[in-house]
Amino acid sequence: MLTSFKRIIKTGWKNFSRNISLSSATIFIMVMVISLATLLFIFNPISKTLISILQEKVDVSIYFKEEVSPEEILEVRSEVSKIPEVEEIGFISREQALEKFIERYKDNPVLIESLTEVGYNPFLASLNIKAHQSSQYEQVVKFLETGPFKDLIDKIDYYQRRPVIEKVFSFTAAVNKTGIFLGVILGVIAVLLAFNTIRIAIHNSGEEISIMRLVGASNWFIRGPFLVQGVVVGLIAALITLLITFGACYGFDSKVRAVAPEIGFFNIFLANFWSLLLIQLATGIGLGTVSSLIAIRKYLKI
Amino acid sequence: MLSIQNISKIYSSKSGEKPTIALDNISFEITKPEFVSVVGKSGAGKTTLLKLILAEESPTQGKILFDGIDVHKIKKSHLSCLRQRIGVVFQDYKLFPFKTIYENVAYVMEVMGAEEKEISRDVLQILELVGLADRVNNFPAELSGGEKQRAAIARALIHRPEVILADEPTGNLDPYNASDIVRLLNKIYEFGTTIVLATHNKEIINSLGKRVITLDEGKVIKDEKRGRFIL
Numbered sequence: 354m355l356t357s358f359k360r361i362i363k364t365g366w367k368n369f370s371r372n373i374s375l376s377s378a379t380i381f382i383m384v385m386v387i388s389l390a391t392l393l394f395i396f397n398p399i400s401k402t403l404i405s406i407l408q409e410k411v412d413v414s415i416y417f418k419e420e421v422s423p424e425e426i427l428e429v430r431s432e433v434s435k436i437p438e439v440e441e442i443g444f445i446s447r448e449q450a451l452e453k454f455i456e457r458y459k460d461n462p463v464l465i466e467s468l469t470e471v472g473y474n475p476f477l478a479s480l481n482i483k484a485h486q487s488s489q490y491e492q493v494v495k496f497l498e499t500g501p502f503k504d505l506i507d508k509i510d511y512y513q514r515r516p517v518i519e520k521v522f523s524f525t526a527a528v529n530k531t532g533i534f535l536g537v538i539l540g541v542i543a544v545l546l547a548f549n550t551i552r553i554a555i556h557n558s559g560e561e562i563s564i565m566r567l568v569g570a571s572n573w574f575i576r577g578p579f580l581v582q583g584v585v586v587g588l589i590a591a592l593i594t595l596l597i598t599f600g601a602c603y604g605f606d607s608k609v610r611a612v613a614p615e616i617g618f619f620n621i622f623l624a625n626f627w628s629l630l631l632i633q634l635a636t637g638i639g640l641g642t643v644s645s646l647i648a649i650r651k652y653l654k655i
Numbered sequence: 656m657l658s659i660q661n662i663s664k665i666y667s668s669k670s671g672e673k674p675t676i677a678l679d680n681i682s683f684e685i686t687k688p689e690f691v692s693v694v695g696k697s698g699a700g701k702t703t704l705l706k707l708i709l710a711e712e713s714p715t716q717g718k719i720l721f722d723g724i725d726v727h728k729i730k731k732s733h734l735s736c737l738r739q740r741i742g743v744v745f746q747d748y749k750l751f752p753f754k755t756i757y758e759n760v761a762y763v764m765e766v767m768g769a770e771e772k773e774i775s776r777d778v779l780q781i782l783e784l785v786g787l788a789d790r791v792n793n794f795p796a797e798l799s800g801g802e803k804q805r806a807a808i809a810r811a812l813i814h815r816p817e818v819i820l821a822d823e824p825t826g827n828l829d830p831y832n833a834s835d836i837v838r839l840l841n842k843i844y845e846f847g848t849t850i851v852l853a854t855h856n857k858e859i860i861n862s863l864g865k866r867v868i869t870l871d872e873g874k875v876i877k878d879e880k881r882g883r884f885i886l
Contacts, residue, residue, distance in 0.1 A: 360765050371753045564749045567709060568810065569739035570766045572732060654731070655711055 357574065365581020375554055376586060382550040383590030383637055384597070386543040390636040391598050393536050394629060398621055400532055404525040406615050409483075411518050413490055415497060416477040416507045419447075426478055429502045433482065436496060438489035443481040450476035477507055487522035490515075544640065551586075551644035555579060555652070562652035572653050576646065583645040587637030594633050598622060656849060657685040657708065657818065662717035664703050664873075677703040679873040680717070685851065687817065690844040692860050693853045694884055695870035701853035704870070705820045708851070709741060710734055739767055742811030742848075746823035748803040750795040750810070756782065757791045760810045767814055777813060785809045785839060801832030808839055818849040825856055833859065857884040 369376050417426055423446055434442050445453070451474045458464040468475075484490050494511045497503070555562075558579075565575045602622035609616050622629065664678040678700045685691055693701050706712045708719055710726045718725045721737060729737055750759050757778055764774045782788050785805040795803055804824055811819050821840060825833035837852075837859050844850045854860065860867055860883065867882025868875055877885065 356770070357765075357768060368753060560749070561751055561753075564751065565762075565766075566735075567711065567738060567743055567749075568763050568766065569735045569737075569741075569814075570762075571735045574735075574766055 357577075361574065361577030362581050365578035366585065368578055369582045369585050375557065376582070379550050379554050379586050380590045380593070382546060383586055383641065384593050386547045386640065387590055387594040387633050387636050388597065389539050389543045390632060391594060391629065393539060394625070394632055395598075395602075395618075395621060396532070398625070399616055399618075400528055402616055403613070404528060406613070407521050407525055411487070411514075411521050412481045412483045413494065413509065413511045413514065413518075415480045415482065415509050417479065417505055418507045419477065421478065421505045423478065425505060426480065429497075429505065430480055432502070433480065433493070433497070436493055438484050438486075438492055439482055440485050441481075441483040445479050445481065447474050447476050447478045450474075450479065487518050490518060543636075547640040548644040548647065551583065551641065552648040555645065555648040559652050562649065563655050566653065566655045575653065576649055579645045579649055580642050583641030584638050587639070587641035588634070590641075591630075591633040591637035594637075595630060598629065598633075656687040656722060657851075658720040659683050659685075659704075659708075660718050660720065662704075662707060662719060663715045664700070664707060664712070665715045676873050678707075678714075678870075681870070681873070681875045682717075683868060683875060683878055685818075685849060688844060688847045688849045690841065690850045690863070690865040691852070692863060692865065692867045692882070693851065693870060694855060694860055694867055696855060699870040700873045701855075701870060702822055705743075705822050705851065705853055708820060709743060710737060735766070739763075739814065740817050742814070742816035742819040744804070744807050744811045744819065744821040744824045746826040748795070748807045748827075750803060750806055752795055755792050755794055756787060756798070756806050759795070759806060760813050763810055763814050778809075781809045781813050782806075799832075800827050801829075801835060804828060804832070804836055805839065808836065808843075812843055812848075816848065818851060819843065821850065821852045821854075823854055824852070825854060825859060830858070834862075837863065860884040 415429075417429075423444075426444060430442055430444055433439060454468070454476065455465065482490075482493055484493060490511055494509055497506060497509060562575055599622060602618040606617060606619040609618055660682050661680050662678050662682070663676070663680050666675040666677060668674055681700075681704075693704060695701050703712070707714055708721075708726065710729065713727050718727065720726070721740070724737075726737055750756075751762065754762065760778045760781060761774045764777065769777075779788070779791070782791060785808055787802060787805055787809065790798060790802060790806070795806070798806065804827075808819075808821075808824070811821075819840070824840070825836050828836065833856065840850050840852060841863070864881050867877070867879055867884070869877040869882070869885060
C-alpha cells in the first residue's frame with residue numbers, strides 16, 4: 354500500500370516534469386482562474402468599503418432655532434436615538450459649527466471677513482442623523498416635524514438632500530447586485546476554464562491510460578499520478594498567483610490611496626493573507642483534482 | 656486454459672447500414688502451454704478475438720473461459736486481476752511515450768506491487784534477454800521499430816504471465832526484425848508460456864510448424880496441429 358502510494362507520487366511528479374510544456378500551459382490557465390477567484394475575494398471588502406464611505410457621507414441635519422439651549426437639544430437627541438431606524442446621531446453646537454466653518458475656509462479671506470462683518474455667530478446648533486436605509490429618513494423626519502420638538506426646529510435639510518440620498522442608496526444596492534451577478538458569472542467561467550484545460554491535458558494521455566488498463570493497472574493506480582499532477586499544478590499556480598497578488602497590491606497601493614485614501618490594497622492583502630492563501634490553494638488544488646477525476650473517467654471504461 | 660465457446664461479435668452500424676459480423680459462432684480450446692497462430696486476411700476477426708479474450712470488448716454471443724472463469728462476467732474494477740495474468744503485444748507497440756524503456760517494462764511489475772529490488776533485477780534481466788540492455792534509459796521515440804517491439808515483448812513478459820496475446824507483432828517490421836521477434840516468442844513458449852499470435856505473415860507461419868487456426872470472414876475454416884498458411 355505504502356509502496357504503491359510512493360510510486361503514485363513519484364510517477365505523478367515525473368509525468369509533470371517530463372511534460373513541462375503542457376504542464377506550464379496548464380499552470381498558466383490555472384493562474385488566470387485563481388486570479389479571478391482572488392479578484393472576487395479582494396473586491397468584496399473594497400466594494401464594501403466604498404459603499405460604506407458613500408453611505409457615511411449621507412445624513413440629515415436638523416437645525417435648531419437660535420434660542421434653543423444645548424440642554425434642550427441633547428434631550429431631543431436622547432429621544433431621537435430611541436428610534437430604531439436611527440443608526441447614529443451627532444450633536445454640533447453653534448460654536449463647533451463656527452469653528453468648522455473657520456477651519457474649512459481659513460484660506461478664503463473674503464468669507465472670513467464677511468463673517469467678521471456680521472458681528473455674531475450666525476450658525477445654528479444641529480443634530481446629524483444617519484439612518485440604516487434611505488427609506489427610513491422620511492419616518493425620522495416626520496417624527497421630528499410633527500412631534501413634541503417641532504417648535505424647537507428651525508429647518509431640516511432632508512428635502513433638499515433627498516434626491517442625493519436616494520441616488521446613493523440605489524447606487525450602492527446596484528453595486529451589490531452587480532457584484533453578486535459578476536461573481537457567479539466569473540466563478541462559472543473559472544470552473545469551466547480549469548476543467549476544460551485539464552480535460553484537454555488528460556485527453557492527450559487518453560491512449561496511454563487505455564494501455565495502462567490493458568496491462569493490468571487498477572483504476573486507482575492510473576488515477577493517482579493524474580491527481581498528483583493536478584495537485585502540483587494547483588499548488589504552483591496558487592503560489593504564483595499569491596506572488597502576483599502581492600506585487601499588484603503593493604504596486605497599486607499608493608496610486609489607489611491617492612484617489613481613495615480609505616482603500617489600502619496592501620492592507621487588505623496583509624489583513625486577509627491566510628484566507629487569501631487558503632482560497633487560492635483550495636481553488637487551485639480543488640479544481641485541479643476534481644477536474645482530473647472527472648476528465649479521466651471516460652478513459653477508464655476499457 | 657482458454658476456452659472460446661460459440662463466440663460471435665457483431666458491430667452495429669450507426670449510419671443505418673448493414674451490421675458487420677466480425678466473428679461468427681467460433682469455438683476452440685487452447686491448452687497450457689501452447690503456441691497458437693491465428694491467421695486470416697485483414698478484417699477476418701483476429702484482433703477482435705484478442706480484444707474479446709482481454710475483455711476489452713464484450714461478445715454479442717457466447718463466452719470465453721480463462722481457467723474456467725467467464726472473462727466477460729468479471730466486474731470492470733476487477734479486470735486488472737485478469738489482465739495481470741495476460742501479456743499483450745500490439746502491432747503499434749503502444750509503449751508509454753514519456754517513460755524510459757526501463758520504466759515501460761517496470762510499470763507492469765509496479766502495478767503488481769513488486770519490490771524495487773525485484774523490479775530492478777528482473778527488468779534488467781529481461782531487457783538483456785530481448786537485446787535491449789544498452790537502451791535502458793532511452794525513450795521509445797529514440798528506438799527503431801524492431802527495438803520498440805522487443806521492448807513491448809519485454810513488457811508483456813516481465814510479470815511471467817500465463818499467456819501472451821501478440822496482435823500482428825511483426826506487422827510494422829522488416830523481415831529480419833520480424834523473424835527476430837518470432838524467435839523471441841518461440842523462446843518464451845519453450846519456457847512454458849502460452850502464446851496466441853495473430854498474424855497474416857505467411858513466411859512466419861510456415862517456418863513455425865505449430866498449431867494454426869485460420870479465420871475467414873469471422874469463421875474458423877481450419878484448425879491444424881501443425882498448420883500452414885493456406886489463404
